[in-house]
Amino acid sequence: MDPVRNPYAPGAGQRPPELAGRDEQLRAFDVVLERIARGRPERSLVLTGLRGVGKTVLLNALRSAAVRRSWGTGKLEARPDQSLRRPLSGALHQAVRELGHPDADHVLGVIRSFAEREAGHDAKLRERWSPGIDAPAVRGRADSGDVEIDLVELMTDVGGLAADLGRGVAVFIDEMQDLGPADVSALCAACHEVSQSGLPVIVVGAGLPHLPAVLSASKSYSERLFSYQRIDRLTRAEADRALGAPAAEEDAAYDDDALAAMYDATGGYPYFIQAYGKTVWDLAPRSPITAADVAVGAPEAERELAVGFFGSRYERATPGERDYLRAMADAAPAEDPDNSVGDVATADVASVLGKKPQSLSPARDSLLKKGLIYSAERGRIAFTVPHFGRYLRRHG
Ligand SMILES: Nc1ncnc2c1ncn2[C@@H]1O[C@H](COP(=O)(O)OP(=O)(O)O)[C@@H](O)[C@H]1O
Ligand SMILES: [Mg+2]
Known part of the structure; x- marks a missing residue:
């Protein structure tokens, strides 16, 4: 049929022509926005799921819902080995601009000082790291170097500005499982703090299925901060x-x-x-x-x-890691040959390869870091990509 009229949109983050099956999350988020705008306590949403289930496009749809309510919004994608300071500053800068408060210079200056802290005393780096923020940095605010203290100050100030307008700010963090431990912990602490003060700021996350484990390992109260929504087929x-x-x-x-x-x-x-x-x-x-x-x-x-x-x-896996991936596929239980839902025991993978489990830790850790596998439970692992086991068996 006519390829010009082809409506489908395969591709990471590509907006689908029809966002099917996500009404429940969209409705829940509307309630969250409304409650927070009224100063009521509410857990924010965190979307979890395998690759390709539609977390990114749903995150974008939630952002649009916030924009429709005139919230200030910003988005970032976490990367392994990258600190939160710069991308979060960029996202909050955007959110504050969207709020359009006539008197936002102080808060913009705090965002700038938060961003610049990472550059330490390197004046050139500082200049580069506060792109687009015209306001002068507010020294002594959000720049202690302790990311938890700084983030609390930053989000408190941003929340105050939004509250002043009777609106809210939402920050969307994609690939949230890739945040470093210090940043995760600071983020939870800051969310905890602003929610206790009744400030209208929320963090909405998306990430792989082990994200809840990452968050609760960092702060035990994270379950009370976030409502986890499993996004599935x-x-x-x-x-x-x-x-x-x-x-x-x-x-x-x-x-x-x-x-x-x-x-x-x-x-x-x-x-x-x-x-x-x-x-x-x-x-x-x-x-x-x-x-x-x-x-x-x-x-x-x-x-x-x-x-x-x-x-x-x-292709991102080394030869040794590929052996490990293939062994995972071979260790899949008979009732789930595609490894599409279940996970496998690391001990079973080791026995497929005829090796000691400890000797395989480097390969496993590297695959975890590359985001090809995840572990939601000690001693068990799964592919982050659905049908990966089937692909390996057919093309291995
Ligand atoms: N609810 C949905 N209905 C139909 N197609 C969808 C839906 N959600 C996502 N898609 C499609 O699936 C693909 C992957 O979406 P994406 O958000 O990148 O997934 P993820 O972030 O979970 O890896 C895209 O091509 C997108 O258009
Ligand atoms: Mg995505």
Whole structure:
């Protein structure tokens, strides 16, 4: 069918033509915004899930919801080995600009001083690290060097500014599991503090399934700060809507068998839905799309996923790490051969490889750091990418 009218959008963070199955989270977030704006205590949302389930696009949708309520918003993506100071300053700078308070110079100066602290006494670095903030730095505020103290001061000042306008500020943090331990702990402490003062500032996070464990290892009260929302594959009905609604917009449709075949192939994972949807559309001769069209398109979709979605990640692993990944796939339980839901015991991986578990720790730690696997529970690991086990068995 006409590729120009192809509605599907495979790709990290690509806004889907139809955001299916996320009404519950959107509704919950509206309640959070309303309550916090009224000075009531409320836990913020943290979205967790595997890669490709739609955390980033949902985070962006939540941000839009905050913007619609005239909140100031900013977003950052955490990176391993990168301090929170600069990206958070950038996000808060944006949020304060969106608030448009006529008298924001003091708060902007505090953001600047928070950002510049990282550069220490290097004047040139300081200059580079406060891009775009015109206000002079406010020395002695948010620049002690203790990130927890500084963050509390910073968020308190930003919250005061928003409260002054009867609005709020929301900071969105993607890939939150990649924050360093000191930053995680400071962030929890600051959220705790502003929520106790009834200030309208929230942090909304998204990350891999072990993010709740990362947060609670840092501060035991984190469970009371955040409401964890597991973002998962779509149900059959939701997946049908994700495919069918955008097609209908283009006066096209799927027949029932085609939808069943699509669900079979995609497992309801949003990334796969977009990828298969896109390829099958292009190859199908006409509407309605049939199961036969899906059968023709599927190998091509799978080839593209093997390169773009799976291969790009597999290539980040060293040969030793690849052996480890393959052993994980081989250790998968019979009832979940694709490792799509379950995890495996590290001891089983070691026995597949015929090695001592300790000797495999470097490979495992490096894979954890690269975000290819995660551990939600001691002694167990899982792929961060759905269907990765299947990919490894077919292409290994
Ligand atoms: N609710 C949804 N319905 C349909 N497609 C979705 C949905 N959520 C995400 N997608 C699609 O899935 C893909 C991955 O989304 P993304 O937000 O990058 O996932 P994640 O951040 O969890 O890795 C994108 O192509 C996006 O368009
Ligand atoms: Mg993402």
